[in-house]
Amino acid sequence: MFEGLSLYEAFLIGASRNPKAAAIYYEGRKISFTKLEEYINYYAAILKNNLGINKGDVVLVAQPNIPTSIILLYALNKIGAVSCLMHPLSPYSQMEEVMNKVNAKYAFLFEQRIADDVEPYEKMSDKIFVSRVEDYLPFFKKVGYHLFLNNKTRRKLKKHGDFKGFTYLKHLKPVSKDVSTESNWADEMAIILLSGSTTGDPKIICLSNTNFNFLADQAPHHLCVSNLWEHKNEGMLSVLPSFHGFGLLWTIHAPLCIGFASVQIPKFTPKAVTQALHHFPLLAIAGVPNMYQRLVDYKPFSKCKNLKYCHVAWCGGDSLPPKLTEQFEEILHKNGSHDGRLFEGYGLTEAVTATILNTHECNCPGSIGHAGPDIEVRIVDENHNEVPIGEVGELAQRCKATMIGYYNDLDATKEAIDEDGWLYTGDLCYMNEDGFVFFKQRKKRVVKVNGVAVFPSEVEKYIETIPGVKEASCVSVPFSKTGHALKAFVTASTGDENSLVETIMNSCRKNLIRYSVPVEIEIRKSLPHTMIGKVDFKVLQQEENEKRGIKE
Numbered sequence: 001m002f003e004g005l006s007l008y009e010a011f012l013i014g015a016s017r018n019p020k021a022a023a024i025y026y027e028g029r030k031i032s033f034t035k036l037e038e039y040i041n042y043y044a045a046i047l048k049n050n051l052g053i054n055k056g057d058v059v060l061v062a063q064p065n066i067p068t069s070i071i072l073l074y075a076l077n078k079i080g081a082v083s084c085l086m087h088p089l090s091p092y093s094q095m096e097e098v099m100n101k102v103n104a105k106y107a108f109l110f111e112q113r114i115a116d117d118v119e120p121y122e123k124m125s126d127k128i129f130v131s132r133v134e135d136y137l138p139f140f141k142k143v144g145y146h147l148f149l150n151n152k153t154r155r156k157l158k159k160h161g162d163f164k165g166f167t168y169l170k171h172l173k174p175v176s177k178d179v180s181t182e183s184n185w186a187d188e189m190a191i192i193l194l195s196g197s198t199t200g201d202p203k204i205i206c207l208s209n210t211n212f213n214f215l216a217d218q219a220p221h222h223l224c225v226s227n228l229w230e231h232k233n234e235g236m237l238s239v240l241p242s243f244h245g246f247g248l249l250w251t252i253h254a255p256l257c258i259g260f261a262s263v264q265i266p267k268f269t270p271k272a273v274t275q276a277l278h279h280f281p282l283l284a285i286a287g288v289p290n291m292y293q294r295l296v297d298y299k300p301f302s303k304c305k306n307l308k309y310c311h312v313a314w315c316g317g318d319s320l321p322p323k324l325t326e327q328f329e330e331i332l333h334k335n336g337s338h339d340g341r342l343f344e345g346y347g348l349t350e351a352v353t354a355t356i357l358n359t360h361e362c363n364c365p366g367s368i369g370h371a372g373p374d375i376e377v378r379i380v381d382e383n384h385n386e387v388p389i390g391e392v393g394e395l396a397q398r399c400k401a402t403m404i405g406y407y408n409d410l411d412a413t414k415e416a417i418d419e420d421g422w423l424y425t426g427d428l429c430y431m432n433e434d435g436f437v438f439f440k441q442r443k444k445r446v447v448k449v450n451g452v453a454v455f456p457s458e459v460e461k462y463i464e465t466i467p468g469v470k471e472a473s474c475v476s477v478p479f480s481k482t483g484h485a486l487k488a489f490v491t492a493s494t495g496d497e498n499s500l501v502e503t504i505m506n507s508c509r510k511n512l513i514r515y516s517v518p519v520e521i522e523i524r525k526s527l528p529h530t531m532i533g534k535v536d537f538k539v540l541q542q543e544e545n546e547k548r549g550i551k552e
Contacts, residue, residue, distance in 0.1 A: 002213035002257060004186050008078040010213050010257045017259040021232040024067050025280040026264045029138045031067060044075040045174035053105060055080030055182055060099055060107040062086040064266040067136040068166055069242050070252060072108055077190055080182030084192035085243035089113050091511055092120045102192060131166045133266055186210045189404055193245055195349040204407035211352050214400040216254040218372050223284060224360035225311060234283040234309060235261030239268045245353035246316055250286045270298030281309035288317035288451030289324060290483035296327045308336030316354055317451025318483060320344045345369050348425055350416060351401040356437050367436040375399040379431050392440050395429040396422045449515040450482035459516050463488060466507050468495045471527050475541040479519055488518040489527055489540055497523045
C-alpha cells in the first residue's frame with residue numbers, strides 16, 4: 001500500500017480516508033487530518049522557501065510528543081530533508097556533537113532544554129527554533145500555561161540571546177507556496193535515529209522512507225481488526241518518545257497512515273493517560289513494562305470506562321512479567337473490552353522497531369512473538385550458521401525495515417549487516433517449531449532503563465574521567481520510576497568520599513542523558529577483578545542481587 005512512497009505521501013493516504021476525523025488529539029484539542037495537512041504544507045513552504053532547507057539537508061529535531069514534532073516530521077519529509085531525532089532533554093554537549101557529525105542546518109529544540117543550560121546555546125541561536133508545550137494547546141490551557149507555569153523559563157530565554165520560537169515561522173509569509181513533493185526517493189535517507197549511547201557518542205542510524213513504510217503497511221495485519229477503516233476518531237496512544245523507533249512508527253506514523261489519530265502525551269504520567277482516555281477512545285496502546293505497571297497501580301485508570309475501546313496493547317523495550325499481563329488484561333475486561341490483550345514484541349532501532357510480535361491471531365505465551373509478514377528470522381551461532389530448533393544463538397533478521405546503515409561508518413555497518421542483507425541483532429534467543437522466538441539475554445552488556453538502552457561500560461568510562469575516581473563499575477538495580485536503573489561502584493584515588501559522591505552525581509546529571517545517571521553510588525576500597533585484570537561486574541551484580549533478594 002505504501003511501497004515506493006515517502007513518509008509524507010503515505011500520510012496523505014491516511015488523510016484522504018478520514019479527512020474530517022481527528023489526526024491528533026492533544027490536551028483536549030483535536031486537529032483533523034485536513035487541518036494537519038494544511039499545517040504541514042504551510043510549514044514545508046516556509047522551511048524550503050524562507051529558510052532554504054532543501055532535499056538532503058539534515059535538520060535536528062529534539063521535541064517531546066507534541067503536534068510540532070509531527071508537523072516538522074512531515075513538512076521536512078515533503079521537501080526531501082532529513083530529520084535527525086534526539087531526546088529533547090539531551091545535554092548540550094551531545095546536541096552539539098550530533099549536530100556537527102550530521103552537519104545539521106537548523107535545530108528545532110524544546111524550550112525547557114535550552115532554558116536549563118542557556119549560555120552554551122547562545123552561540124548557535126541563529127540556527128535554533130524553539131518549540132513550546134503550549135504552541136497547540138486549547139486556548140484557555142495555553143493562556144494558563146503561558147501565564148502561570150512558564151514565566152520563569154520565558155524570562156530566562158529573553159535574557160539570553162535571540163531565540164526564535166516555532167510560532168515565529170507561523171507569522172512569516174512564505175516567499176512562495178510552491179513546494180513540489182519529492183518523489184522517487186523512497187529508499188534514500190529520511191530519518192536519523194540515535195541508539196546505544198549514554199555518553200554523547202551514539203550510534204547514528206540512517207533510515208529510509210521504505211524502512212518506515214514497510215512496517216506501517218503491516219499495521220492492519222498486527223491490529224487484527226476486520227473493519228479497520230471504520231474506526232474513525234479512534235486513536236493510538238503516543239506516549240513513547242518520538243525520537244525512538246517504537247514511538248515514532250507505532251504511535252505516530254503507522255496510525256496516521258491508516259487514518260487513526262495519534263493521541264499525544266508530552267510527558268508520561270498515569271494521570272495524563274487516564275485524562276486523555278476519558279476524552280478520546282484508544283483502539284491500541286504501545287508502551288514499556290514500567291509504563292503498564294504504573295497504569296495498573298493507578299486506581300482512576302483501572303476504572304476508566306473508555307478502555308472498552310482498547311483492542312490491543314503492545315509492550316517492548318524489556319521483558320514483560322506474566323503477572324503484569326494478567327493485571328492489565330483484567331482491567332481491560334472489567335471496563336468492557338471483550339477482546340483486549342497485552343502482547344509482547346521485539347525490535348531494534350537498526351530495523352526501526354518491532355519486527356517480531358504477538359497478535360490476536362498469532363501468539364504464544366512466554367515468547368516475544370512471531371516474525372511479521374515478509375520478515376525472515378533465524379537463530380545463528382558465532383559463525384553465522386543456523387542452529388537447530390530450540391537451541392540458543394544470536395537472532396538475525398532480514399527485511400525491508402533494515403537500516404541503510406550507520407552514518408559515515410561503513411565498517412560498523414558491514415559488521416551489523418552481511419552481504420545477503422541479514423542484520424545481526426546481538427540478542428540471544430531460540431525458536432520453537434512454530435517459528436515463535438523466545439528471548440534469553442543480550443549478547444552485549446546493556447540495561448534497559450524505561451525501555452531505553454543504557455550501556456554500563458560507557459557510563460563507567462565517563463565516571464573514571466572525573467577527578468578523584470580511580471575505578472568504576474555499574475550494575476542494574478530495580479527502580480520504581482523506570483523499572484531498572486544503574487548503581488555505580490567506585491574506588492577513590494584521593495579526597496573526601498562524601499564529596500566525591502556529590503561530584504560524580506552532579507557531573508553525570510550535567511553530561512549524561514538522564515536514563516544513564518546512576519541512582520546510587522557506593523564508594524568501596526577496592527573492586528573485584530577478573531583473571532585478566534578487568535573489574536568483574538558480574539560479581540558486583542551477583543552481590544547486589546543477593547543483597548536485594550533478587551533471584552537470577
